[in-house]
Amino acid sequence: MRKPVIFGNWKMNKTIAETVEFINAVDKEVKDNADWGIGVPYLALAKAKELAGNLNIAAENMHFKDNGAYTGEVSAEMLKEIGIEWVILGHSERRQYFGETDETVNAKTLQALKNGLTPIVCVGETLEQFEADETENVVRTQTAAALKDVCPNCIKKVVIAYEPVWAIGTGKTATNEIAQNVCAIIRDELAKLFGQEAADAVRIQYGGSVKPEGIKTLLEQPDIDGALVGGASLVADSYIAMIENLG
Numbered sequence: 001m002r003k004p005v006i007f008g009n010w011k012m013n014k015t016i017a018e019t020v021e022f023i024n025a026v027d028k029e030v031k032d033n034a035d036w037g038i039g040v041p042y043l044a045l046a047k048a049k050e051l052a053g054n055l056n057i058a059a060e061n062m063h064f065k066d067n068g069a070y071t072g073e074v075s076a077e078m079l080k081e082i083g084i085e086w087v088i089l090g091h092s093e094r095r096q097y098f099g100e101t102d103e104t105v106n107a108k109t110l111q112a113l114k115n116g117l118t119p120i121v122c123v124g125e126t127l128e129q130f131e132a133d134e135t136e137n138v139v140r141t142q143t144a145a146a147l148k149d150v151c152p153n154c155i156k157k158v159v160i161a162y163e164p165v166w167a168i169g170t171g172k173t174a175t176n177e178i179a180q181n182v183c184a185i186i187r188d189e190l191a192k193l194f195g196q197e198a199a200d201a202v203r204i205q206y207g208g209s210v211k212p213e214g215i216k217t218l219l220e221q222p223d224i225d226g227a228l229v230g231g232a233s234l235v236a237d238s239y240i241a242m243i244e245n246l247g
């Protein structure tokens with residue numbers, strides 16, 4: 001039985017003061033019906049981690065090297081020093097705006113695992129690829145590339161987020177049927193790479209305009225074990241509604 005895993009992704013939103021306000025409102029409402037968490041901008045991570053008792057706190061990115069001349073970057077060791085255990089990697093906005101590639105996502109995934117962090121690895125096709133019927137090929141390729149050289153024992157720790165780029169922040173959510181079909185393809189790719197037993201243990205999220213009203217039926221899909229939620233994770237009441245609606 002895979003425990004649901006639902007994370008917010010705040011992107012470049014919320015000051016430290018706003019982070020404190022959100023965690024004070026939401027943390028006490030968290031139930032054990034999922035691993036609940038939020039991806040928080042670097043500057044507010046330490047405060048978020050200090051205040052959160054129930055919410056898991058994730059970084060939204062991380063560098064793949066241990067340390068060195070990489071101005072502006074943050075290492076796994078720095079995240080661990082403040083108690084961070086989760087990191088979102090390869091989000092489509094990082095791929096689109098910051099030159100993230102399958103190779104860097106792979107290097108970061110290996111670095112996260114080496115350091116005991118749980119990576120949430122994002123994959124997903126663009127609108128153009130969706131319309132050209134390339135979704136299966138894109139998600140299989142991105143999944144295999146991101147997980148290259150991941151050891152068989154480590155794979156169960158990885159969370160995959162399937163996020164069709166056309167559904168992120170657009171208000172257009174994939175139907176449960178589309179989301180389920182693609183998450184099943186990702187699980188099939190995991191089975192090819194790591195064997196069925198490992199594939200069955202990996203948690204796969206859907207992300208793309210998820211709203212509190214849709215969370216329950218989304219997670220009823222057999223291959224969808226969670227969600228990565230942008231907009232709807234920014235408002236405390238909306239986050240609490242997701243916790244309540246999951247049941």
Ligand code: PEP
Nearest residue numbers: 168169207208209230231
């Ligand atoms: C995201 O940030 O990963 C995301 C899915 O955003 P939204 O829920 O706003 O579409």
